[in-house]
Amino acid sequence: MNQPSHLHPDNLHPDIIATAIHWFVRSASGTMDPQEELARNDWLAAHPDHELAWQRMHGIAGKIQQPARMQSLPVLHATLKTSAQQQRRRVLKGLVWAGTVLTSGWLLKDEPALRRLTADHSTAIGEQRQLTLAEGTALTLDSNTLVNIDYSKHMRRVTLLHGRVMINTAADAAGRPFVLVTRDGELRPVGTRFSVSRDAHGKHTHLAVSAGAVEIYLAGSQTPARTVLAGQETDFYPTHALAPQLLSASTTAWADGMLSAERMPLAEFIQELARYHQGWLHCNDAAGQLLVTGTYPLTGADASLRILQALQATLPISLQFRTRYWVGISLA
């Protein structure tokens, strides 16, 4: 196996990697029973790729254990812990300077990776996560999302820094109001389920209300600019809120782990898909006008690549992979 690594950076199938991680995590538990061990060994023996993935798992474990041969564990733990905290502060300080060159696409994808460190809860690209807050309010974070949660004596405040979140509010025994904050303003819900999205470099916040009602307070304003009711969606800017429209079923499908489209222009669909894609998706104008209808599962590693392949099977498009992460889409 002497393949040059830069030609095949990762030739293992994502399912194999996921299974290898599963078995590694189980094997490290200390609670594996003999039946599980047999199942693991069967899997290992079934294909040489399984064995390769398994070796990589042990390679990772070896790297973690390496310094323990030279240094006592308390020193290692303390070093890793303190340095992570220090670095976090450092990167944030560095970020203050970063404003000057953040003008091109090259950096747009990079910046959220840094800001993620500040928040209480975040997801990586392609990841979705559910959280339940102390009083029962449920949050579903979409891919590449950063929220900050700040519950005080008088207020339940969730700040969406970027990405998309679905919120199912619960009544608070202490009677504290719930408020969701974005750069463009504040949202005050009344017993609701609603979805809010804000791109890191966008100019507005999108709000979709599935149940109850949500009041929009524009940035710095004390009076509500609009009330959006169940079954409506709208966009708002720091200066104004657009008139609500009828909520489309596809707008909130993401919270069920689906990307859904009904006669949606491909360009728009790709923009949505880009949320889940690690890297760069570019659709040229001609292909962007094709219409997409369908529901695609967002779960699993490489979901975005699988969806692109599914699109290719139904639409007259061709995909150009400059690298695994940089994909161009044009008319076939």
Added chain:
Amino acid sequence: MSGPSSSHTLSSLYQHHFDWLHGWLRRRLGASQDAADLAQDTFMRLFHKERELALLREPKAYLATVAHGVLVNHWRRQALEQAYLDALAAMPCPITPSLEDQRLVLEALEQIASMLDGLPSRTREIFLLSQLDGMTYPQIAAQLGISVNVVQKAMTRAMSQCYATLYA
């Protein structure tokens, strides 16, 4: 798409943008000594990327992105060194390892830190208790006052990130 006439090579990038990048880094670092080294490191990273360079439309933005990665590594290394010396000094009976041993330990720690970068601190802690201390999940769960299920999920998340850092 840019034609061959507008394509960039490593040497043309170096000639036209080294000073700019040096200044960019100096503004972030304060000390110019490190800035010159890191500017060199940034260009070193582009050695095997001739194909990507040929497609570049905004060389400065691209350089700044790569330099940013170099900068983050630099800060990580600095933070680790300081934290390591502090941890050694804080031990009840401080033993100072040889400089060579210190270098090896730091290198190993740097690799670990880069794999765990950005993970929540609780996830890091769980992963290290398992892989560094060899604790079982029930032991970790008891020590941290969490469920075994949470431990297992954290392990999966950390392991996935480590794999992605090394192989993706």
